Amino acid sequence: MRKNIVAGNWKMNTRLDDAVALVDEFLNLCSEPQTSVILAPPFPYLVPVVELTKDLNNIGVAAQNCSQNASGAFTGEVSAEMIASTGAEYVIVGHSERRQYFKEDELILSEKVNKALQNDLNPIYCVGELRDDRENGNYKEVIEKQLTKALFHLSELEMRKVILAYEPVWAIGTGLTATPEQAEEVHAFIRSLLADQYGDELANATSILYGGSCKPDNATELFACENIDGGLIGGASLKAAEFHAIVNAVKPS
Numbered sequence: 001m002r003k004n005i006v007a008g009n010w011k012m013n014t015r016l017d018d019a020v021a022l023v024d025e026f027l028n029l030c031s032e033p034q035t036s037v038i039l040a041p042p043f044p045y046l047v048p049v050v051e052l053t054k055d056l057n058n059i060g061v062a063a064q065n066c067s068q069n070a071s072g073a074f075t076g077e078v079s080a081e082m083i084a085s086t087g088a089e090y091v092i093v094g095h096s097e098r099r100q101y102f103k104e105d106e107l108i109l110s111e112k113v114n115k116a117l118q119n120d121l122n123p124i125y126c127v128g129e130l131r132d133d134r135e136n137g138n139y140k141e142v143i144e145k146q147l148t149k150a151l152f153h154l155s156e157l158e159m160r161k162v163i164l165a166y167e168p169v170w171a172i173g174t175g176l177t178a179t180p181e182q183a184e185e186v187h188a189f190i191r192s193l194l195a196d197q198y199g200d201e202l203a204n205a206t207s208i209l210y211g212g213s214c215k216p217d218n219a220t221e222l223f224a225c226e227n228i229d230g231g232l233i234g235g236a237s238l239k240a241a242e243f244h245a246i247v248n249a250v251k252p253s
Contacts, residue, residue: 001205002204002205002206002207002229003036003207003229004035004036004207004223004229004230004250004251004252005035005036005037005038005163005207005209005229005230006035006036006037006038006209006230006231006233006243006246006247006250007037007038007039007040007062007090007092007124007163007165007209007230007231007232007233007237008037008038008039008040008233008236008237008238008243009040009064009092009095009232009233009234009237010022010039010040010041010042010064010237010238011042011064011097011234012042013042013238014041014042014045014238016044016045016048019041019042019045019048019049020045020048020049020052022238022240023039023049023052023053024052025240025241026039026240026243026244027052027053027056028240029240029241029244030244030247030248031056032056032057032058033058033059033247034058034252035058035230035247035248035250036058036059036060036230037058037059037060037247038059038060038061038062038090038124039053039059039060039061039062039237040061040062040063040064040090040092041061041064042064043063043064043078046061046063046083046086046087046088047086047087049061050086050087050088051087054087060088060089060090061086061087061088061089061090062088062089062090062091062092062124063078063083063088063090063091063092063121064091064092064095065078065091065092065093065095065098065112066078066079066080066083066091066093066112066115066116066121067079067080067112067115068108068111068112068115069115070115079115079119080112080115080116080118080119080121081115081119083119083121084119084120084121088121089121089122090121090122090123090124090163091112091116091121091122091123091124092123092124092126092165092232093109093112093113093116093123093124093125093126093150094109094112094125094126094127094146094150095126095167096126096128096167096169096172100169106145106146106149106150107149109125109150110149110150110151110153113125113150113151113154113162117154117158117161122161122162122163123161123162123163124162124163124164124165124209124232125150125151125162125163125164125165126164126165126166126167126211126232127143127146127147127164127165127166127167127190128143128146128166128167128168128169128211128212129142129143129168129169129170130142130169130170131169131170131174131176133170134168134170139186140186140189143166143186143189143190144193147164147190147193148193148197152197156198156199156202159194159198159202159206160202160205160206162206163206163207163208163209164190164206164207164208164209165208165209165210165211165232166183166186166187166190166208166209166210166211166212167211167212167232168182168183168186168212171212171213172211172212172213172234173213177213177218178212178213180218180221180222180224180225180228183210183212183222183225183228184225184226184227184228187208187210187225187227187228188226188227190208190227191203191204191206191208191227194206207229207230208227208228208229209228209229209230209231209232210222210223210228210230210231210232211231211232211233211234213234214231214232214233214236214246215236215242215246216236216242216245216246216249219231219245219246219249219250220249223249223250223251224251230250231246233246
């Protein structure tokens with residue numbers, strides 16, 4: 001049975017004292033969540049967030065990115081090995097903002113996935129289409145390319161360590177909304193691609209999260225969909241009460 005997961009991506013927000021306070025507030029609300037929770041603070045806060053959560057069940061910590069390089073003269077970069085040394089267990093790879101602002105393509109992302117796995121980190125790999133892709137009707141081709149070129153070189157054992165997240169980029173911060181039906185269609189399509197490549201058992205065991213402006217008022221409806229196994233949450237993860245409400249909206253396993 002696949003795992004239900006809610007991951008909070010804080011992006012480039014909070015100061016250190018804010019980060020600690022946010023974790024403390026969330027833990028006061030939800031110290032032993034039934035759903036798996038992953039917190040993704042900025043790099044400088046990985047160690048304190050790991051320390052605050054290390055003895056708790058069902059709460060893990062992710063980095064928001066990693067370098068495709070193992071080490072070397074890459075000023076400002078952070079390697080997968082460095083991330084693993086903090087005690088974090090996960091890393092987000094291929095977020096839409098990394099693709100858009102830092103021009104990361106599937107070749108770079110496949111290298112990042114490889115480095116994550118080599119260092120015993122579980123990648124949370126993101127896919128999703130732009131507004132033009134949605135309106136032109138070629139969004140499935142875009143998502144298939146994002147999956148096949150970055151992930152489908154992995155062995156079945158490696159692929160079992162990957163969490164997927166679908167981000168309809170056109171529905172994030174634009175005022176547009178992806179309906180639960182639209183989200184479910186893409187999640188089911190992603191699962192079908194996994195089944196074609198790796199078989200039904202792996203496809204049905206892979207968690208696929210929804211990452212398109214998920215909030216407390218739409219989380220229950222989204223998470224009720226058969227192929228949506230939780231969420232990759234942005235802005236709402238910066239408010240402990242809202243994030244807690246989203247975690248509680250996940251359907252029981």
